[in-house]
Amino acid sequence: MKLCVLCNTNRAQLKRPKTGQQICKTCFYAVFEYEIHCTITENKLFKRGDKVAIAASGGKDSTVLAHTMKLLNDRYDYGLDLCLLSIDEGIKGYRDDSLETVKRNQLQYNLPLLVLSYEELYGWSMDKIVAQIGTKNNCTFCGVFRRQALDRGAARLGVDHIVTGHNADDVAETVLMNRKLLVLFQKFTLTHFPLVFRGDFARLTRCTSITTQTLETSATTAPEHLTIPRSKPFKYTYEKEIVLYAYFLSLDYFSTECTYSVEAYRGYARVFLKDLEKVRASAIMDVIHSGEAYAQSLDEIERVEAENGGKKKKKTVVQKQGTCERCGYISSNKLCKACVLLESLNKGLPAVSLE
């Protein structure tokens, strides 16, 4: 019998993906949960009394997030007021079922839940959008709409902070497909990510930093009070470990892929990352480590380029950082991305390019 290398008492039951150590379930829970606790405390993500919304999709990442946030809040007495926030994109057969999961989670974890629908927010459900534009660009809509929907939902709930289920794999993937560094990888990665909140192609800084405050515009120019800080307690948590954790604890999550993601393919960067992980377990952490070294500089490059570009086209300089004319959402242009997309939808036009 092989003993767990951590406690030297129990039988080893798994090879820990992040370290390759042979460990028992009890020790796995302990290190898994403690690492997330460290991420939260070392980065001072919250303060006592904060109202924190957990972006809940019913998928594995957000289900494990709800579970661990609740658990750590109790165990370490963070003093947080937790709630679940779910977005209903309006995808029959997919979202119906995953929302059922979220509703069960609400009861299991005894947390208040707010569900906001695209229909309610934008007048268009994803099913309706697909009926109009086909399945080709629908991920663009999904990502832009969801990003705003979370902010609006959070504002409605009066929360101080949103936490999302972005995990280490997501963060590392963003380093590799960063639009500035490896610009073209993005073309491979415009895929559908409905289960986790990763459709928003954030800038590298936003993704490698744990807390992001601004969403639509560059971090340096956006007025901070307009958006609600978001963070990723799973920044250093491997996707494989989230799956194992949910599996061992029999957490109730929804695992069917989004109906519209069938034709989408996984990005080169993701495949490459998985290959790296096969060669060296710590590769995901190593990529994040590199990404943290680049982040500040890439943000600066982007800012300088935006300024230089702005000098050439004076019009964009006149339009100051502000809010969307139509809906009041934070935006550096006259209309926010969601309103631009809505306009094209309402006019019956094919999707416009956002980049």
Next chain:
Amino acid sequence: MPLCAKCVRDGNSDRASVIATRGSEYCADCFKVDMFGRFTKAYTTKESLLPRGEPVCVAWSGGLSSSLLVHYMNSFLNKNFKQNVSPRFSAVYVCVVDYSCLLSEEKQQIVNQEIEAMQSIAEGYNFNFKRIPLESAFTNENGDLDSTLVADLTSPEILQLKFESYSTSKTSTATPISRTLDLFASFKSTPAANPTTAVTLLNTLTTRLLRRAASTYNCTTLMTGSNASTIAAQIVTQTALGGGFNLPNEISLEYKVPNTDIVTFRPIRDLLFGEVEKLVELDEIAQFPGVAGMAEGLFGGVVGSVGTEGASVAKMTIQDLAASFVKGLQKDFPQSVSTVTRTAFKVQTGANAPGLDVCLLCSNPIQPNSQNWRASHTTSRLDDIPDIIKNEDGTVVEAPKKASEVPATGAADLLLCYACQHVGRDVKVKEKLVLPGGDWFLGAKKDCFVGNGCCDSGVSD
């Protein structure tokens, strides 16, 4: 057939294009002039660190890029000569690091012949030719066995370690070759990351040998033939190995190596591999596939495509994966390499700030506060998890961490950069791994030597 764009503009409309690159068509002459112009332009940057009129060391791997570089150096210095200007460099040392000791006899013969041919080319240009055996990493200036490649021994703690490693090497019957063979043999088995570590180490030793050669021959410039395609692969590799901090130094046009007088110079880093290939063909530059491919297949080396399923991927090195990743990308998007490099060239990480500690293995700067990064995001011992104490008023505090004698980070980790820490970490049979620099590279406690049983050294399963 497309015509040369420049010649058409100049009225020589009959000259056929030999290559389409950078959005234009070029005839052979215009292409050669343009490319050579890019090489000479590299000498004219503002605030250049390059010394003038001093000896230069040119690293020749036998590959197309560095062969072109040697060829360019000859044209460049001849031009100086013809134009009657003082030569940019007072002497040229062409250096080939020879991995023969790792090769089969059959391969050794091929390498031997090719290196002789390389020598006569270099000497034909009036350059000095130096063949540097890999195993000389383990020799000191007298040629004696020396298991310390440590450049800067100022800290008392390191001096202590150095002394100990000396005392062990004195009693051994090892030779430089046996040391080298043992070192690389210790990477032949599992885990899957070993081939990657071996290739990393081979590259590190090669760089160190070249830098040492440069110092030995009083060269203040060390030139390499990195091109845009190899640099793109380098960007992905460095990122994947966790060495992002030092990336700017690995790809910049000029890099002043810390604690030395050497400036690394990469004058053809903007040339695309396709352009290098074309120049080699047009100028009929001799090729040395045996020397260029010395390391191929030694470690990992199952080169497949990205996304290759199953076991074959695990046998690949991260360097292989990165190269094929970039290759696939380049095939689908020919512009991608320049896009990637153009941005990466602008990235600053603070790695050229003065006064940074340098890594004992690769001698590149160590990112401040990075030594405990890994341990602080990965809990690998229960002792690191503090107990929770419930106060009477219901509040909860964490007990002080159980005072652990041994930090999660090995002593040697503190002396190595993040990327080099893999070397000690990835190898299972630690007593077999002797690095230039001594046993204490292995992440063990400094007073722990193999056999004491106080650290996780030894028996593999």
